[in-house]
Amino acid sequence: MPAAALFTRLHGAAFYKALHQQAAGMLPPAAAAQTWLDVGSGPGLLARMAGAKAYAVRAVDRDTRMIAAAKAWPGAWGEISYAVSGLAEEVARGQRHDVVSASSLLVVLPDPREGLRLLAQLVKPGGRLLVIEASPQMSRIKAWAMLFSGRLGPGGALLALWAMARAGRALPDRLFTSWPGGQSRLPLLDGMANAWLLEVPGET
Numbered sequence: 001m002p003a004a005a006l007f008t009r010l011h012g013a014a015f016y017k018a019l020h021q022q023a024a025g026m027l028p029p030a031a032a033a034q035t036w037l038d039v040g041s042g043p044g045l046l047a048r049m050a051g052a053k054a055y056a057v058r059a060v061d062r063d064t065r066m067i068a069a070a071k072a073w074p075g076a077w078g079e080i081s082y083a084v085s086g087l088a089e090e091v092a093r094g095q096r097h098d099v100v101s102a103s104s105l106l107v108v109l110p111d112p113r114e115g116l117r118l119l120a121q122l123v124k125p126g127g128r129l130l131v132i133e134a135s136p137q138m139s140r141i142k143a144w145a146m147l148f149s150g151r152l153g154p155g156g157a158l159l160a161l162w163a164m165a166r167a168g169r170a171l172p173d174r175l176f177t178s179w180p181g182g183q184s185r186l187p188l189l190d191g192m193a194n195a196w197l198l199e200v201p202g203e204t
């Protein structure tokens, strides 16, 4: 199945929506004119949640099919602009945002630590970086156990697929716990994934 079709299904799965909703809940609703950039948006799940919180959202993905899927998603979700663009291109663009998010992006980059550094460059001083990633605790056995517990709802089988893709590849917690600024972690899916909210220091 092409990646955009797979992620479109995932973005409709109850457990995936719920965990992103929990993660987005770490941020307050936007104050006037606050911006949110989602990098590696896929079909736009997190961007829609940011739009619903009244941020002016820019959602970028380097895959044109992902952006086409995001644009085709039905419903009105606030002010969202989509663009085919990559992390490095966003840094080169020079625009900074109150919130920058990336869900399951760092793990697919060749150098996740460098990816985190680049994401931070996109955040305004005093802003926040929200990163959602599978944790080293994610495993096929735990995913199947959760699936058979009946807690996952429609689309729950996709958790098993996610666990298969991440087994032995999840990013270590220390990538985030070594963040030099304030940070908080929200465990998701019984700790199989985490949302990390990282504070970017303000100007002194």
Ligand SMILES: C[S@@+](CC[C@H](N)C(=O)[O-])C[C@H]1O[C@@H](n2cnc3c(N)ncnc32)[C@H](O)[C@@H]1O
Residues within 6 Å of the ligand: 007, 010, 039, 040, 041, 042, 043, 060, 061, 062, 063, 066, 085, 086, 087, 088, 102, 103, 104, 105, 108, 109
């Ligand atoms: C694993 S998918 C995650 C999609 C979505 N954020 C989610 O959580 O469902 C990773 C996405 O990042 C995109 N991507 C990979 N490298 C990128 C880069 N350097 N800049 C922007 N997007 C990138 C891929 O095209 C893909 O859509």
